[in-house]
Amino acid sequence: MAEVVITTDRTMMSNHHGKEFLGFGATGVPVLFPERFWYWLFAPKMKTKNGIPWEASYGIRKIEAKLVDSGIDTLVVDPDYLDRYLKDAKVLLLSHHDYFGFGPPSSTFASIFKTEPLNARSFAKLMESEPIRKAKERGIKIIAGGPSAWQWNYRKDLKEKWGVDTVVDGEGERIVVDLVKKALNNEPLPDFVVMNNRDAPTLEEISEIKHASVNGLVEIMRGCIRGCKFCSVTLRALRFYPYEKIEKELQVNYREGVRSGILHAEDVPLYGSTDYIPRTDKLIKLHEITKKYYKTMAWSHASLAAILAGEKNDKMLTKVGEIIKRDQDWWGAEIGIETGSPRLAEIIMPNKAKPFETKNWPDVVVEAAGVMQDVGLIPAMTLIVGLPEETEDDVIKTIELVERLWDFKAIVMPMFFVPMGTLKNKDWYKAYELTETQQELLKLCLSHGVRQGKMILRNYFKEHVYLYTLYPFYYTFIKAIERTAKKKGYLIDDPSELKINSSKSQIVS
Numbered sequence: 193m194a195e196v197v198i199t200t201d202r203t204m205m206s207n208h209h210g211k212e213f214l215g216f217g218a219t220g221v222p223v224l225f226p227e228r229f230w231y232w233l234f235a236p237k238m239k240t241k242n243g244i245p246w247e248a249s250y251g252i253r254k255i256e257a258k259l260v261d262s263g264i265d266t267l268v269v270d271p272d273y274l275d276r277y278l279k280d281a282k283v284l285l286l287s288h289h290d291y292f293g294f295g296p297p298s299s300t301f302a303s304i305f306k307t308e309p310l311n312a313r314s315f316a317k318l319m320e321s322e323p324i325r326k327a328k329e330r331g332i333k334i335i336a337g338g339p340s341a342w343q344w345n346y347r348k349d350l351k352e353k354w355g356v357d358t359v360v361d362g363e364g365e366r367i368v369v370d371l372v373k374k375a376l377n378n379e380p381l382p383d384f385v386v387m388n389n390r391d392a393p394t395l396e397e398i399s400e401i402k403h404a405s406v407n408g409l410v411e412i413m414r415g416c417i418r419g420c421k422f423c424s425v426t427l428r429a430l431r432f433y434p435y436e437k438i439e440k441e442l443q444v445n446y447r448e449g450v451r452s453g454i455l456h457a458e459d460v461p462l463y464g465s466t467d468y469i470p471r472t473d474k475l476i477k478l479h480e481i482t483k484k485y486y487k488t489m490a491w492s493h494a495s496l497a498a499i500l501a502g503e504k505n506d507k508m509l510t511k512v513g514e515i516i517k518r519d520q521d522w523w524g525a526e527i528g529i530e531t532g533s534p535r536l537a538e539i540i541m542p543n544k545a546k547p548f549e550t551k552n553w554p555d556v557v558v559e560a561a562g563v564m565q566d567v568g569l570i571p572a573m574t575l576i577v578g579l580p581e582e583t584e585d586d587v588i589k590t591i592e593l594v595e596r597l598w599d600f601k602a603i604v605m606p607m608f609f610v611p612m613g614t615l616k617n618k619d620w621y622k623a624y625e626l627t628e629t630q631q632e633l634l635k636l637c638l639s640h641g642v643r644q645g646k647m648i649l650r651n652y653f654k655e656h657v658y659l660y661t662l663y664p665f666y667y668t669f670i671k672a673i674e675r676t677a678k679k680k681g682y683l684i685d686d687p688s689e690l691k692i693n694s695s696k697s698q699i700v701s
């Protein structure tokens with residue numbers, strides 16, 4: 193039995209039926225159907241052997257690898273089997289993308305439905321489970337990290353209640369070994385550690401994963417050059433993984449039976465580039481290597497400007513798309529639109545349109561959408577609603593942009609900006625009030641999503657017989673949303689039905 197156990201809750205310890213995008217369902221609130229059905233749809237149990245999961249989230253695998261490379265006896269354990277492994281463990285490490293549901297998709301759903309999202313409920317259930325309570329009584333040390341570590345700042349009451357000794361916010365490679373050794377030796381632990389840019393590990397300090405990552409995700413770079421005001425990635429130093437490092441992780445996944453995966457970066461098309469212009473030769477090599485191991489693949493994130501710049505420059509997306517589509521018809525990525533207002537874009541993301549001008553941002557979005565449609569990239573696109581700098585006119589500009597995307601095969605998801613101060617309140621999600629224009633935007637995105645979602649769904653599940661058998665359940669789910677939304681008047685058949693007059697300048701009451 194290992195001295196150090198790493199775990200997370202069910203919504204994170206799942207491969208979402210092998211479809212990463214379905215994981216977003218775990219950020220929803222369990223309405224319309226029982227909670228158990230939500231778990232089954234979006235976060236089914238992971239395949240395990242003696243309680244050890246086949247795949248685990250990439251962040252967990254990175255920390256496991258760092259500890260193992262440092263000679264520390266570490267195991268990643270499925271949350272349903274903690275009773276077996278916590279009896280002898282001295283340190284428990286936790287990781288999560290969204291501990292309390294404060295992240296953008298979860299907080300949006302929570303604010304709309306005025307109740308806690310599934311991921312937050314699931315994490316609370318884990319922390320109040322008997323194995324963790326008993327281990328804490330025995331004196332186990334608990335260290336929490338991961339991309340949502342910052343959220344503990346707003347729930348110090350729960351940190352105290354659940355006995356979390358230390359929270360690490362930021363890249364953990366340079367601190368985790370030291371912290372775990374201190375915990376093992378019963379030395380005092382810091383309450384909260386923030387790892388800044390200067391603490392960023394070098395490529396040599398970043399260990400390669402030892403076991404399979406969820407849905408074969410492998411990182412190709414860290415950091416982002418665009419520096420958007422609302423984004424924490426901006427603070428991270430830019431590092432590109434060399435091909436050999438990436439290939440080693442692809443091999444680990446392949447060896448453990450993973451045949452499909454995701455390249456992870458904040459902007460995959462900018463792999464190897466520091467000037468906003470994609471390096472097509474580098475991308476071609478990267479994708480050729482990836483396709484040696486993965487039959488099908490996707491990108492985690494991409495930027496519209498890089499896609500458009502690369503295609504205009506030397507047909508980057510077409511060339512890379514040809515490699516990707518050898519065994520698949522299309523691929524997915526998460527892409528941020530954020531706003532349709534050049535004025536707001538100038539304030540919150542002055543580099544997002546580069547190498548194009550921010551004043552042309554809506555045209556960049558629409559043109560890039562055309563390129564993606566032609567090549568077969570189907571994105572999940574995000575908008576940010578409610579930023580402090582946002583005016584009514586900015587929201588109208590965003591509505592106009594989404595109208596231009598009405599026939600574009602994609603999901604457009606508005607995310608609410610929740611002021612940090614609100615999060616201190618236990619019922620923070622009840623505080624958010626939408627303006628009428630924001631409600632119209634939401635209505636437009638929901639209608640677009642239902643319209644396009646049904647078409648995308650069939651493509652999404654047809655890759656595999658097992659997945660195809662799941663298709664009716666998701667179709668039923670979308671139909672239930674459609675019926676309910678229609679009854680409440682939240683669905684439109686055409687953008688002209690919006691309560692905004694033809695000059696698009698004001699709400700028609």
Ligand code: SF4
Pocket residue numbers: 416417418419420423424425426458495528541544
């Ligand atoms: S482009 Fe994306 S990852 Fe980069 S700073 Fe902006 S929001 Fe963050």
